[in-house]
Amino acid sequence: MSGEPSFTLDDQPVPFQDGQTIMEAARVAGVYIPHLCFNPDFAPHGSCRVCLVKVNGRPQAACTTPAVAGQVVQSEIEELQEIRRGILEMMFVEGNHICPACEKSGACQLQAVAYYVGMLAPRFTYFYPQRTLDASHPDAVIDFNRCILCELCVRASRDIDGKNVFAVQNRGLKAHLVINTPSGKLGATTFSITDKAAQVCPTGAILIKNRGYETPIGRRLYDRQPVNVVGDVAQVPESEGGRRHE
Amino acid sequence: MAESSTLAQTIHDIVQRHNSVPTRLLQILREVQDSLTWLSPEAIERVADEIGLSPDKVQRVAEFYSFLYTAPRGSYDILFSDNITDRMLGNRRLLRYLCDLLGVGIGQTRADNRVSIGVTSCTGLCDQGPAALVNGYALPRLDKPRLDRIAELINSQTPLSEWPQDFFEVTSNIRRADILLGRHFADGAALRAVLKRGSQAILEELIKSGLRGQGGAGYKLALKWISCHDAPGEVKYVVCNADEGEPGTFKDRVLMQEYADLVFEGMTLCGRVIGARQGFVYLRGEYRYLLDSLKATLQRRREIGLLGQSILGESGFDFDIDIHLGAGAYVCGEESALIESLEGKHGVPRIRPPFPTTHGYLNKPTVVNNVETFAVTAKIATEGGAWFASRGTAESKGTKLLSVSGDCERPGIYEYPFGVTVRRVLEDCGARDAQGIQMAGPAGHTISPKQYDRRICFDDLATGGSFMVFAKHRDILDGMRNFAHFFVHESCGFCTPCRVGTSLMRDLVDKVHTGHGARADLDEMRRLGRIMKAASHCGLGQTAPNSVLDSLDQFPEAWERRLRSTSYEPAFDLDAALSEARRLSGRDDPGAHLPDEQSDLVRLAKLLADQDAPMSDDERNLLGALP
Amino acid sequence: MSKLKVATCSLAGCFGCHMSILDLDERLFTLVDLVEFDRSPITDVKQIGYCDVGIIEGGVANAENVHVLREFRAHCKILISMGACAITGGVPAMRNRFTLKECLEESYISGAGLVDAQIPNDPEIPLLLSQVHPIHEVVKIDYFLPGCPPSADAIWTFLTQLLSGQPIALSYTQLHYD
Numbered sequence A: 001m002s003g004e005p006s007f008t009l010d011d012q013p014v015p016f017q018d019g020q021t022i023m024e025a026a027r028v029a030g031v032y033i034p035h036l037c038f039n040p041d042f043a044p045h046g047s048c049r050v051c052l053v054k055v056n057g058r059p060q061a062a063c064t065t066p067a068v069a070g071q072v073v074q075s076e077i078e079e080l081q082e083i084r085r086g087i088l089e090m091m092f093v094e095g096n097h098i099c100p101a102c103e104k105s106g107a108c109q110l111q112a113v114a115y116y117v118g119m120l121a122p123r124f125t126y127f128y129p130q131r132t133l134d135a136s137h138p139d140a141v142i143d144f145n146r147c148i149l150c151e152l153c154v155r156a157s158r159d160i161d162g163k164n165v166f167a168v169q170n171r172g173l174k175a176h177l178v179i180n181t182p183s184g185k186l187g188a189t190t191f192s193i194t195d196k197a198a199q200v201c202p203t204g205a206i207l208i209k210n211r212g213y214e215t216p217i218g219r220r221l222y223d224r225q226p227v228n229v230v231g232d233v234a235q236v237p238e239s240e241g242g243r244r245h246e
Numbered sequence B: 001m002a003e004s005s006t007l008a009q010t011i012h013d014i015v016q017r018h019n020s021v022p023t024r025l026l027q028i029l030r031e032v033q034d035s036l037t038w039l040s041p042e043a044i045e046r047v048a049d050e051i052g053l054s055p056d057k058v059q060r061v062a063e064f065y066s067f068l069y070t071a072p073r074g075s076y077d078i079l080f081s082d083n084i085t086d087r088m089l090g091n092r093r094l095l096r097y098l099c100d101l102l103g104v105g106i107g108q109t110r111a112d113n114r115v116s117i118g119v120t121s122c123t124g125l126c127d128q129g130p131a132a133l134v135n136g137y138a139l140p141r142l143d144k145p146r147l148d149r150i151a152e153l154i155n156s157q158t159p160l161s162e163w164p165q166d167f168f169e170v171t172s173n174i175r176r177a178d179i180l181l182g183r184h185f186a187d188g189a190a191l192r193a194v195l196k197r198g199s200q201a202i203l204e205e206l207i208k209s210g211l212r213g214q215g216g217a218g219y220k221l222a223l224k225w226i227s228c229h230d231a232p233g234e235v236k237y238v239v240c241n242a243d244e245g246e247p248g249t250f251k252d253r254v255l256m257q258e259y260a261d262l263v264f265e266g267m268t269l270c271g272r273v274i275g276a277r278q279g280f281v282y283l284r285g286e287y288r289y290l291l292d293s294l295k296a297t298l299q300r301r302r303e304i305g306l307l308g309q310s311i312l313g314e315s316g317f318d319f320d321i322d323i324h325l326g327a328g329a330y331v332c333g334e335e336s337a338l339i340e341s342l343e344g345k346h347g348v349p350r351i352r353p354p355f356p357t358t359h360g361y362l363n364k365p366t367v368v369n370n371v372e373t374f375a376v377t378a379k380i381a382t383e384g385g386a387w388f389a390s391r392g393t394a395e396s397k398g399t400k401l402l403s404v405s406g407d408c409e410r411p412g413i414y415e416y417p418f419g420v421t422v423r424r425v426l427e428d429c430g431a432r433d434a435q436g437i438q439m440a441g442p443a444g445h446t447i448s449p450k451q452y453d454r455r456i457c458f459d460d461l462a463t464g465g466s467f468m469v470f471a472k473h474r475d476i477l478d479g480m481r482n483f484a485h486f487f488v489h490e491s492c493g494f495c496t497p498c499r500v501g502t503s504l505m506r507d508l509v510d511k512v513h514t515g516h517g518a519r520a521d522l523d524e525m526r527r528l529g530r531i532m533k534a535a536s537h538c539g540l541g542q543t544a545p546n547s548v549l550d551s552l553d554q555f556p557e558a559w560e561r562r563l564r565s566t567s568y569e570p571a572f573d574l575d576a577a578l579s580e581a582r583r584l585s586g587r588d589d590p591g592a593h594l595p596d597e598q599s600d601l602v603r604l605a606k607l608l609a610d611q612d613a614p615m616s617d618d619e620r621n622l623l624g625a626l627p
Numbered sequence C: 001m002s003k004l005k006v007a008t009c010s011l012a013g014c015f016g017c018h019m020s021i022l023d024l025d026e027r028l029f030t031l032v033d034l035v036e037f038d039r040s041p042i043t044d045v046k047q048i049g050y051c052d053v054g055i056i057e058g059g060v061a062n063a064e065n066v067h068v069l070r071e072f073r074a075h076c077k078i079l080i081s082m083g084a085c086a087i088t089g090g091v092p093a094m095r096n097r098f099t100l101k102e103c104l105e106e107s108y109i110s111g112a113g114l115v116d117a118q119i120p121n122d123p124e125i126p127l128l129l130s131q132v133h134p135i136h137e138v139v140k141i142d143y144f145l146p147g148c149p150p151s152a153d154a155i156w157t158f159l160t161q162l163l164s165g166q167p168i169a170l171s172y173t174q175l176h177y178d
């Protein structure tokens, strides 16, 4: 048979074009692979590791692994969902995620992916780190307690907005997001809520002011349908409860 | 004012010396720190300005490497090597001793900014520890009298150049030599061979030799060189990985100290074969003391026509080598992180593919090989692939340098043909009562006596060369705890499973080691280990749980001995969690304390006495286990 | 079949989860046919006897929470962590970013309108832990039922599945953290 090359993803054939990753090909084919640091508008990053799949039996990140004809890719298997739950648990215990007190709740991709993989509780021991909240900007708040270091804001501000407002500093568990000004305050930057960087955060770390709790519970982005149906918060227009500006 | 203008001048001079090239950023920051003792915000700003980088990029590098300081340090900065082998030799006692002598706390800088003392990961002096670094220079064989002297020298502000030379004398301790260390090599022989026979013939010898990378992963050398040779592009690079960060490994140090010509010859050979004109040695910061002699060797090679333009008079055979110093980051031994670091950046591993052979240094095709690998290629070029392949096993040809340390009579370097048994090594090094071996470092395998007949080779026990012996009187868990802390310190923090997982693992190991663990914690370690192995971005996180997981299998009793007799224990110390409230309220009545829970046995006894009590499955299991 | 015994309690929580249990409405009648409530705010029984199932709302914030939680663990075959506070520490855990000293001084020393301000030291008042913790950091938990609170539907699904020995499978809208 000629035509486009393909691989199988959970036994379904997925066609791809040369140079595409497993994630991109699956996305085009409309097959969902859970992810957080991947955003189709950016080069793959590979840091959250939620998109872990098995490629010919070997665990690999779908977002960074090139598609190859004939590959056998597994995604929706219990072994991987278990690992993904573990990674999500790590994200929850690493920061301070108090969903009931978070404006983003219900429209948060971190939460939605955790629902998708069936995480009931972050069972690892909580770190309860001491992190801050910065409301110095007139239109936006950044709550570092909820940052999962996906670096989407870093990439968006640097590569698309050309502002380089965000950066990651230090290493290991001490790695953390910073604002690139001497004061470290968002208000001291040229950040604007129309920036790409304001539209990409998968969590409630970067929030637009004066817009909290606009949508009643039950009608929020992920209230009724899961993330695989609704899509990434950054891809859904604002009018529908997402982040994309029109 | 005057101070800031000297700072500006110092930085200007250093940056100029490096031609303001961003790829030299790490080297520049090292030198700035050498002059100023730390990288102040002002210094970082100046460096960024001089090179034309944004300050956050410079800050990123300054914060990433553990030998770069963004807070004031003493003009004498001492870092004690804290590998388990240093601990076996009593480094912690010495560390406290020196802190007391100098009146400074661990990890702190004395108020007069004269001295700071801290700890660092293994410095590669395991056969002559306990060791430390002073301003980056290695201090082997520490003991109390020597520390007394060091404290005097510091208090009298004696410059390092006037300290007794024997304080810095690093010995090689080559205990067993085979074809690599044992046979004479005439400088230039490999380069003459490649000129005489051509690159193709040398590649064929390398294929015939079956040589595999000696850094640990064991990738076929010839395939790597061919792939880089075939990669499109005019500009290519050769990189020698002398980061040697795996705790317990020090064979690359000995090669760089005693056989540098052989290593440089291998690199130059590679340059000729793949068509590269520039090579780099990435030398771990801990081996800083070797820098001057290595530079002198390079200069000598240039003078005798073995390096530089028209090598051996062959026009067009141009190749030179530059040495970059690392700055305390184990992850920079991973080849793509190493390349990032060579480019002057912080060392986060790249996404692979593409691999360095097509997209390496500055995105050009690059061969990265271990020090030992390069040394061996030079030998193969002169002696032939068949000669090399006559040693070793079917899948692992030739020999391997082992760095043997820990509880044995003769620590040092041992060269064996691949396939040697663990038992043989133990006999040779005089390890009479080994209860276990940590092979290939904390990322490798934990071996118990029933495995001593296993063979060291890629198809059985693969290793980069670390071989740490634990005698019977040791607690294996001391090692596991040391390793767990090592990975916390060295995780680059890029990906979730390793960034968070290494710290979770450390906390679990600490919990059990301090006698606060229960069986559920061992299960949790296994679950965590599975996630880290499968999901981490690079080899560091993928191998970080190995020693814990192996030891759970190989030394279950070492873990179980430490467990409380309960099936589940709190994640934190309950009574200690009340201490703040006790202090604030001034209470100390019984109600102001939370005693440990009664052991399972007491609880079961109560249950048995009480006929109404229903029993959980756990309890039934516990009862079943009773004698 | 004899009825299963169930106990419930609220530690550092807001009783919202218990309200949600009451929200079962007429299903409560079905429930009491299946189970007998032991210690619970619903029965006002203060001492827990041996139970099949214990349901805990709220995290662990003080010494008394620890005692009650241990009692429950010792008396219940199956222990369930219900709601965001039990599972993550929840809203009470927002104090974890402050020291206990800051918290107590804010409430008892520098608060408005205080006379003879002092930090309470009566032995009757349980001492606070330096941080609020989820209950699984103190005792073994067998099941988690998230939500703030979990909806009555989620509780119903959970309990009916648990009592009939099925694996727990909440529907998409029944699984949430808020």
Ligand SMILES: Cc1cc2nc3c(=O)[nH]c(=O)nc-3n(C[C@H](O)[C@H](O)[C@H](O)COP(=O)(O)O)c2cc1C
Pocket: B212, B213, B214, B215, B216, B217, B218, B219, B241, B242, B243, B244, B245, B246, B330, B331, B332, B333, B334, B335, B336, B368, B369, B370, B371, B373, B374, B538, B539, B540
């Ligand atoms: C965390 C980590 C650390 C590493 N450290 C070293 C090292 O210090 N030296 C080394 O040669 N290889 C190290 N490696 C392996 C390198 O990535 C690479 O495989 C090696 O340099 C290739 O050379 P070889 O084929 O000659 O062994 C490390 C790998 C990882 C994942």
Ligand code: SF4
Pocket: A096, A097, A098, A099, A100, A102, A103, A104, A105, A106, A108, A109, A110, A111, A146, A203, A204, A205
């Ligand atoms: S960011 Fe998402 S997961 Fe975190 S607290 Fe907010 S809603 Fe919950």
Ligand code: SF4
Pocket: A146, A147, A148, A149, A150, A151, A152, A153, A154, A177, A200, A201, A202, A203, A205, A206
């Ligand atoms: S603030 Fe949001 S977008 Fe930025 S790194 Fe953190 S989680 Fe990602």
Ligand code: SF4
Pocket: B331, B348, B349, B490, B491, B492, B493, B494, B495, B496, B498, B499, B536, B537, B538, B539, B540, B541, B542
């Ligand atoms: S596994 Fe991830 S966090 Fe760990 S060193 Fe590698 S890239 Fe960094």
